[in-house]
Amino acid sequence: GNSVTQMEGPVTLSEEAFLTINCTYTATGYPSLFWYVQYPGEGLQLLLKATKADDKGSNKGFEATYRKETTSFHLEKGSVQVSDSAVYFCALKPGANSKLTFGKGITLSVRP
């Protein structure tokens, strides 16, 4: 079946540090890949996405590249801010008429 594996958390970084959050997936075919973010007290919102191999999604300084050869979609940001403190979820969608399958999520805390 389809599954998403995220690195264990939580992660605590100092402001301006480099961030990598690992995500790997198992799926048949060519799923679309997503990163969702949940800020404290807020709902889940899309951060970025990629729909085919080698695509790079980017938003708010975050980037992730769809790597079919390693079945990965790692999230990176060059310089994190306190306002990036949130829970980050990696997800995949196998096809047009299918559900999103999420990883367990990881909590990021950025200290000043």
Add this chain to the structure above:
Amino acid sequence: GAGVSQSPSNKVTEKGKDVELRCDPISGHTALYWYRQSLGQGLEFLIYFQGNSAPDKSGLPSDRFSAERTGGSVSTLTIQRTQQEDSAVYLCASNFPGAGNTIYFGEGSWLTVV
């Protein structure tokens, strides 16, 4: 424009009572999803509606859980004879169908069973 709207935002109920949670998707979105978010459990898929097709109910945890979608728009998730382990945030989402189309989530309904 309006996003996915859920009600109630918070519900406290006694064990054994039935509860109904409502979701109003974004206008025109034909796909609608319910997920559950529990502390330490991540996001658990419950059910998926797409147009007039039979819903994907594969994520419903027991026969106490059911959902319907009337007129292809509003959906109601019903939990019968609630148990304490049902306490969670119930999230609704919707989108236009398509592999890469963004799925938009509501703020969720926080259910506490006491």
